[in-house]
Amino acid sequence: MDQRIEVPAIWDSIANLMSFSSAVECDWPLSDEQKYLLRLVIEEIATNIIKYGYDNRSRGVIQIACLCIDNVLRVTIRDQGRPFDPHDIPPPDLEGDLTSRAVGGLGIFLVREFSDDLTYHHDASSGWNELVVIKR
Amino acid sequence: MGDVLVIELPNRLDAVGVSAVEKKFAEAIATHKGQVLVDMSNVEFVASLALRMLLTNHKVMKQQGGELSLCGLQPQITEIFRKSRFDTLFKLYPDRETALDTLGE
Numbered sequence: 001m002d003q004r005i006e007v008p009a010i011w012d013s014i015a016n017l018m019s020f021s022s023a024v025e026c027d028w029p030l031s032d033e034q035k036y037l038l039r040l041v042i043e044e045i046a047t048n049i050i051k052y053g054y055d056n057r058s059r060g061v062i063q064i065a066c067l068c069i070d071n072v073l074r075v076t077i078r079d080q081g082r083p084f085d086p087h088d089i090p091p092p093d094l095e096g097d098l099t100s101r102a103v104g105g106l107g108i109f110l111v112r113e114f115s116d117d118l119t120y121h122h123d124a125s126s127g128w129n130e131l132v133v134i135k136r
Numbered sequence: 137m138g139d140v141l142v143i144e145l146p147n148r149l150d151a152v153g154v155s156a157v158e159k160k161f162a163e164a165i166a167t168h169k170g171q172v173l174v175d176m177s178n179v180e181f182v183a184s185l186a187l188r189m190l191l192t193n194h195k196v197m198k199q200q201g202g203e204l205s206l207c208g209l210q211p212q213i214t215e216i217f218r219k220s221r222f223d224t225l226f227k228l229y230p231d232r233e234t235a236l237d238t239l240g241e
Contacts, residue, residue, distance in 0.1 A: 014150075015152050018150050018151070018152055033212075036181065036212050039181055047151055101191065101225060103192050106184040106220050107183065107184035107185075109219075110220065114219075
């Protein structure tokens with residue numbers, strides 16, 4: 001059975017999403033890597049949707065559903081904001097010393113690095129974006 | 137030489153954890169001259185916001201002529217640092233004792 005939550009796409013929802021992540025961790029026998037990825041995906045993708053996905057005129061929702069079958073964790077994140085395929089983001093520049101290194105731009109990179117599979121789909125007729133992240 | 141300011145961070149440096157500590161963190165650093173040691177031994181989770189906070193403060197310290205070092209990284213945090221190449225930007229120590237021995241010299 002899956003576990004799901006829907007929250008308004010606003011900063012105040014992040015605390016609820018983190019509690020949801022904790023609840024999922026408690027209910028399922030996830031590995032340490034799966035627990036970490038779950039929290040990472042929820043935080044990075046949700047903050048991204050809140051920051052960039054919805055502009056000020058449309059305040060939409062974020063839906064998250066988690067499923068764990070045969071020890072494979074599947075996290076699905078849906079929103080109706082601006083289409084955003086994480087694969088389109090160029091990898092961050094990790095070279096450079098303290099002075100030249102950019103302070104941000106690592107969120108999507110970390111999600112990509114720590115997940116086993118990441119698929120994105122935008123449904124043009126309904127406007128829903130769906131990101132599915134798999135961790136074995 | 138001089139005082140080493142030790143800052144201990146909480147176990148979850150997610151967006152909620154970061155917003156709870158970032159102001160205090162920045163204030164402590166703004167008024168401290170010299171070395172800062174961030175004790176990460178309680179930290180079980182970091183995401184990009186936490187990395188941003190650490191790097192921003194590290195840059196501030198450097199501009200002030202000091203340095204920000206980290207100690208006590210747990211295995212998963214070490215992995216995040218390795219992948220993001222943050223391990224090349226910070227001095228990392230296994231634990232607080234080792235760090236203070238070195239920094240206090």
